[in-house]
Amino acid sequence: DFCCILPKKLNALLSNSKKRNEDGQIPENSLPLGVRYNSKTNKYHAKIQFAGTERPISLSEWDSAEEAFAEYKMMKQADLLLVVAKYKERIPDYIYKKFLTVEVKPY
Numbered sequence: 001d002f003c004c005i006l007p008k009k010l011n012a013l014l015s016n017s018k019k020r021n022e023d024g025q026i027p028e029n030s031l032p033l034g035v036r037y038n039s040k041t042n043k044y045h046a047k048i049q050f051a052g053t054e055r056p057i058s059l060s061e062w063d064s065a066e067e068a069f070a071e072y073k074m075m076k077q078a079d080l081l082l083v084v085a086k087y088k089e090r091i092p093d094y095i096y097k098k099f100l101t102v103e104v105k106p107y
Helices: 008-014 065-086 093-099
Strands: 035-038 043-048
Touching: 008 065, 035 065, 043 065, 065 093
Parallel strands: none
Antiparallel strands: 035 043
């Protein structure tokens, strides 16, 4: 009643990427999920690897980590929605609907 075996691709989408730290940061003040800092440009950007692709891509550069995360969140949630739509006929309806409510969080 409380478990559902998911296809590997859907399960992988629910796992988080590694969080990155700026020099001297500790886990309590680390960068949001997916966000990196470019010390050469003094800007923040995110990297994301879309489902079914071989390599991650860098997203836009931003002045703040929060702006970079907002772009990452939008892309990650879009990726999740596209993949879950492909599995709609192969997973229970309650699982499909739960995926529609998944929110990517920064930490």
